[in-house]
Amino acid sequence: MADDGGEKRIRVVIVDDHVLVRSGLEVVLGMFDDIELVAQAGDGDEAVRLCRELSPDVVLMDLVMPGGTSGVDATKEVVASCPNTRVVALTSFGEDRLVHETLRAGAIGYLMKDVSADELAEAVRAAHAGRSTLAPEAADALVRSVSSPPPPAALTARERQVLKLMADGLTNADIAERLVIGVATVKTHVSSIIAKLGVSTRTEASSLAIRRGLV
Incomplete structure (x- = not known):
């Protein structure tokens, strides 16, 4: 279908498990002559099926949905199987x-x-043209990823256990009892964790672990 200027419209698929959200997006996209809603999906599996069937230009993908295929996994499958389709995440979560x-x-x-x-319409147009659009939350996350200390790839399995318990608020003595090791050994692990994470205190280590999803 074409708009009044004869140009091809941008074909969009909406993916969201909430009917009310999909209905609202349908109304919003209908405001723009250069955008055409071609289908809606209520979960990741349906999204992948529709994209393979319709080859839309842009998919607006919710990320947190019930069912077997998450929005992230559906994005991966759509990108792999529909090379001409661009995916734009549309979510309430910015972790x-x-x-x-x-x-x-x-x-x-x-x-x-x-x-x-x-802003949504501009993001759809940008995606169709191969350009990225990032919410401030997403841009901040990328900045933190390059300005923060590198991820703790060198943490041992035991250190990760200790870090998890630290983040849960346990003291050195509590951790020692939970893991059946000595308090001195726990202190050694904590010191190593702090050094590897590039922080100064166990509180900072716990905060970083929670913020970056390490535990």
Whole structure:
């Protein structure tokens, strides 16, 4: 279908498990002559099926949905099987880990659901043209990923256990009892964790672990 100028419209698929959200997006997209809603999906599995069947230009993908295929996994499958389709995440969640996973899966954009109608339309147009649009939350997550200390790839399995218990608020004595090791051994692990994370205190280590989804 073409608009009044005869140009091809941008074909969009909406993916969200909430009917009310899909209905609202349908109304919003209908405001723009250059955008055409071609289908809606209520979960990740349906999204992948529809994209393979319809080859839309852009998919607006919710990320947290019930069912077997998450929005992140659906994004990965759509990008792999529909090379001409661009995926833009549209979510209520801006946690660093989710942003990183979504962009690594191949999404070209990351928007929050409080985006305005005009901003959404511009993001759809940008995605269709191969350009990224990132919500401030997503941009901040990317900045933190390059400005923060590198991820603790060198942490041992035991250190990860200790870090998890630290983040849960346990003292050295509590951790020693839980893991059946000596308090001195726990202190050694804590010192190593702090050094590897590039922080100064156990509180900072716990905060970083929670913020970056390490535990």
